[in-house]
Amino acid sequence: MKLKMKIYDIVLIIFILLFIAAGSVIYKDYKKMYDAKKVYDEIKEQCVSDKNKAAGNNEKNINWDKLYKINPDIVAWIEIPGTVIDYPVVRTQDYDFYLSHDIHKKYSKYGTLFIDQRLYKKPFKSKNLVIYGHNMGRYTDIMFSSLMQYEKQTYCDKHKYVHLYVKDMEKEQTYRIISVMEVSSSSDAYKIDFHKDEYADWIQGITEKSIVDGGQDSINNVNQILTLSTCTYGRSRLVVHCVRE
Numbered sequence: 001m002k003l004k005m006k007i008y009d010i011v012l013i014i015f016i017l018l019f020i021a022a023g024s025v026i027y028k029d030y031k032k033m034y035d036a037k038k039v040y041d042e043i044k045e046q047c048v049s050d051k052n053k054a055a056g057n058n059e060k061n062i063n064w065d066k067l068y069k070i071n072p073d074i075v076a077w078i079e080i081p082g083t084v085i086d087y088p089v090v091r092t093q094d095y096d097f098y099l100s101h102d103i104h105k106k107y108s109k110y111g112t113l114f115i116d117q118r119l120y121k122k123p124f125k126s127k128n129l130v131i132y133g134h135n136m137g138r139y140t141d142i143m144f145s146s147l148m149q150y151e152k153q154t155y156c157d158k159h160k161y162v163h164l165y166v167k168d169m170e171k172e173q174t175y176r177i178i179s180v181m182e183v184s185s186s187s188d189a190y191k192i193d194f195h196k197d198e199y200a201d202w203i204q205g206i207t208e209k210s211i212v213d214g215g216q217d218s219i220n221n222v223n224q225i226l227t228l229s230t231c232t233y234g235r236s237r238l239v240v241h242c243v244r245e
Contacts, residue, residue, distance in 0.1 A: 036110040037142055039102055040087055043070060048077070064167045071103050075123065077165040078113065078131065082158065084141045089131055089164075091115045091123055099134070110134055110143055118192055124166055127199055128192045128225045135230040135238070144230035150180045150240050156212045162226060162242050175226045175242035178214035179206045182236045189227065189239045206241050219243055 047066045060077065067074045073090035080086075092098055095117045102108035115123045116130035123129060133144030149155040162175040183189045189206060203222055207214065226242040 036102065036108055039104065039108075043067070043088065043103060044086065059172060060163075060165055062165055062167075071105065074103070075115070075167065079163045079165075080159055081161060081163070083146050085144070085146060087113050087133075087143070089113045089115060091120055093117055093120050099132075110136060113143065116190070116192070124169075126192055126224070127194055128190070128227055130190055130192065130227045130229060132229050135232065137233075144228065147228060147230045147238055147240055148232070150177070150238070151182075151211060153212045156180065156214065160214075162228070164226065174245045176215075176245055177240055177242050178219060179210035179239075179241040180212045180214070181206065181209050181239050181241075182211070182232055183239055185237060187237075187239070189241070190229070203243075210241075214241075 047063045047070070049061045060079065062077055064074075067077075067088060071088075071090065073092060074088045075091045076089040078085060078087055078089050088103055090098060090103070090112055092114050098112040098114040100107060100109065100111055102110065103112050111134045113131055113133040116132065119126050119129065133147075134142075135148060136142055136145045150159075156177060160177045162177065164173045164175065166173065181187075181189060188202065191202060194202060199222070203219065203225065206225075207219065222243050224244040226244065228240040228242070230238050232238050
């Protein structure tokens with residue numbers, strides 16, 4: 001009987017220690033996520049405001065000079081109304097750097113939203129403007145994690161517009177989501193160079209492969225596609241294609 005009690009006590013102690021260890025890991029992860037969110041919340045508070053919210057105008061007023069002092073790589077601000085996606089966007093010549101560094105260029109597993117390095121010189125002239133961001137898992141919505149929700153038609157219908165603010169443009173650029181796909185990293189969803197007659201065929205291809213109905217019938221005279229990309233829970237990537245209105 002005493003032996004059974006000792007075994008029971010040992011098992012109980014081990015269980016308690018494992019529970020404490022698991023709780024400690026969860027707490028540390030939560031704190032890192034909280035700290036990462038705080039970094040961007042502080043930047044929004046310092047550099048971004050609504051122009052005329054009282055009149056129902058939600059257009060942002062962005063202090064680009066302040067943003068430049070924080071990080072000269074910042075070239076845009078992206079917002080998807082009704083979601084947590086409301087972040088600065090950087091350009092870089094090093095694909096790997098902003099996968100593991102925040103907007104202050106400090107190490108962070110949450111990274112920063114960044115434009116495809118192939119577009120470094122003239123990112124906003126591209127016919128396919130590609131922006132990358134991390135998917136941090138099912139239990140968080142930081143960075144581009146919430147893009148996974150676009151695999152649901154109802155979510156796509158509710159959050160179908162994307163606003164992109166660029167320093168040298170007088171007003172925000174509005175994009176409408178037309179396609180959502182899971183692809184490989186080598187997919188032509190990331191294509192940026194097009195011959196004269198390729199662009200229309202490429203757009204038709206990405207809309208035909210979409211797993212949601214993005215209202216493709218209303219696509220005419222497309223000047224630019226905005227592609228938002230994140231990793232899935234497997235080895236593929238999720239891409240959300242948006243047409244500039």
